[in-house]
Amino acid sequence: MNRKPFVFVILVLALAGLAAAQSADEDYLKAMQIADNCQKVQALDSYIQKYAGQGTTNEHWAYAYYCLTPCASKSAQKAAEYGEKAIGMPGIDEQTKLGLMATIPGLYNTAGQADKADAAARKLIDYGKTASDAKTGARLQAGGYLMIGQFAEKAGNYDKAAENYITAYGIFKDASISKQLNGLAATLYKNKNFVEAEKVFRQFYAADKGPESAALLGQTLHKQDKVDEALAIYKEGYAIKKTPGLAKNIATIMNGKVKSDPALTTETINALIEAAILNPKESKAFLGAAEYLFVGQDKDLAAGNAKIQEHNKAIEEFTKTYNAKIEGKSEEDLSETDKRLLKTLEANIEAEKAAIAKIQTGQKSVRDKFAALVAQVKTRLGK
Numbered sequence: 031m032n033r034k035p036f037v038f039v040i041l042v043l044a045l046a047g048l049a050a051a052q053s054a055d056e057d058y059l060k061a062m063q064i065a066d067n068c069q070k071v072q073a074l075d076s077y078i079q080k081y082a083g084q085g086t087t088n089e090h091w092a093y094a095y096y097c098l099t100p101c102a103s104k105s106a107q108k109a110a111e112y113g114e115k116a117i118g119m120p121g122i123d124e125q126t127k128l129g130l131m132a133t134i135p136g137l138y139n140t141a142g143q144a145d146k147a148d149a150a151a152r153k154l155i156d157y158g159k160t161a162s163d164a165k166t167g168a169r170l171q172a173g174g175y176l177m178i179g180q181f182a183e184k185a186g187n188y189d190k191a192a193e194n195y196i197t198a199y200g201i202f203k204d205a206s207i208s209k210q211l212n213g214l215a216a217t218l219y220k221n222k223n224f225v226e227a228e229k230v231f232r233q234f235y236a237a238d239k240g241p242e243s244a245a246l247l248g249q250t251l252h253k254q255d256k257v258d259e260a261l262a263i264y265k266e267g268y269a270i271k272k273t274p275g276l277a278k279n280i281a282t283i284m285n286g287k288v289k290s291d292p293a294l295t296t297e298t299i300n301a302l303i304e305a306a307i308l309n310p311k312e313s314k315a316f317l318g319a320a321e322y323l324f325v326g327q328d329k330d331l332a333a334g335n336a337k338i339q340e341h342n343k344a345i346e347e348f349t350k351t352y353n354a355k356i357e358g359k360s361e362e363d364l365s366e367t368d369k370r371l372l373k374t375l376e377a378n379i380e381a382e383k384a385a386i387a388k389i390q391t392g393q394k395s396v397r398d399k400f401a402a403l404v405a406q407v408k409t410r411l412g413k
Contacts, residue, residue: 053224054086062094068101078112090119098133107141110134110150129159132173139181151177172202172254176210183214188223192230197236208242215246224254235263241271248279257283272411274308281305285319299323303407317404324400334389341389348379 031080040215056310059079061073074096081089096104097113113130116122122130131154139147151174158170193215199207211234218227227250251260261283266277282305284298299320306316352375355368364372 054081054084055088056241057081058086058088058092060096067099071096071099071104074099075108090116090121094122094130097130097137098126105141107143110137110141110143110146113137113148128157128170129163135174135177135181139184140228144181144185147181148178151175151181159186168202169204172198172204172207174198176207179210181407183210183217188214188218188226188230192233196234199234199242200237203240203242208217211242211246215250215329219250219253224250228254239266239270241267241276245273245275248276252279252283257287261287271344272304272308274305277301277305277308278312281316288323292370295323295327299403300407303404304411307404307408307411307413320404321397321400324403325396338386338389340385345379345382348375348382351375352379 047163054077057073057077061070061077064070064073070215074092077092078089078096081092093112093116097109097116113134117127117130131150135147135150135154138144138150153174154177155171155174158167158172158174161167161170175194175198179191179198181199182188182194183191192211195207195211195214199211214230215227218224218230228247229252231243231247235247237243244263248260248263248267251257263278264279264283267273268280281298281301284294284301288298302316302320302323306313306320309316352372355372355375356364
């Protein structure tokens with residue numbers, strides 16, 4: 031029996047398989063070397079259509095990079111489906127897998143597949159629960175809830191958005207999540223939906239009890255003229271963490287209330303000083319308001335300020351008379367009477383200035399006390 035034809039057939043088939051594999055590898059490499067993203071996506075899709083299911087070396091990467099490569103004209107739904115297929119194939123490394131899991135929900139949402147978008151985000155949440163590193167796991171879970179919240183907010187479902195944002199923030203207190211809550215607040219305020227906003231942020235505050243949630247709830251109450259409630263919430267949040275925003279809100283409300291309730295003067299002065307220290311750009315205004323209240327507590331000082339105003343007015347009148355006498359005249363044009371009057375006016379002006387200086391010297395001790403109070407507050411705040 032002649033076995034050579036049989037061996038030849040096997041060899042031909044093996045070489046054909048090798049050639050096909052080399053061709054598939056070449057097609058994949060050519061696709062990946064394309065600089066234009068949309069052209070690259072098209073080439074990867076052509077690769078998939080030609081080689082899918084044949085067990086080529088790079089099939090899983092073709093699915094993955096079709097999903098991950100940004101291109102406005104590609105099919106979002108196909109990209110999401112390809113991404114899910116890639117995740118289920120062997121050979122995908124952990125980092126790429128995470129990238130796919132974080133990308134797929136947004137693609138489904140863009141394709142109008144809301145249920146699939148939420149389901150994909152929940153896969154990220156579930157994956158985060160199994161992560162060996164606690165921080166990474168928390169970040170992944172929060173990211174999943176954050177995406178569900180974003181999809182809901184875009185669809186106008188503010189209750190669902192708030193619920194998921196709050197859950198995300200409870201898992202991982204990140205600035206990006208509080209930013210989303212602030213954005214939701216802005217949307218509700220813009221629509222004058224203060225009742226809904228209050229409901230949302232009461233839930234957030236109940237779950238969080240921190241400065242971020244206190245600021246949002248307090249702001250919502252303030253916009254509804256629930257000033258006392260807002261102040262109480264601001265103070266609760268400030269007791270946990272002394273943030274610039276909370277200090278500013280507390281000082282602003284207190285400064286408005288002290289006008290009708292002088293018993294709040296000392297507390298308001300301290301609130302204004304703290305706001306000044308924590309908000310450097312507005313320090314001058316807050317310190318000025320604090321000093322005004324502090325000085326106002328000293329009746330002698332307040333009377334002294336009134337006296338200074340009187341002396342300044344007298345100086346103004348004496349100066350006006352003096353200028354009227356010498357206007358357009360030389361030394362030779364002045365009579366002896368004029369000269370005597372001018373000397374009297376000069377003496378009067380100097381006397382008024384001396385009186386002001388004397389009052390200010392007496393006031394210095396009070397202003398020194400205010401400066402000492404500011405120093406004490408700085409020490410208390412660790413500044």
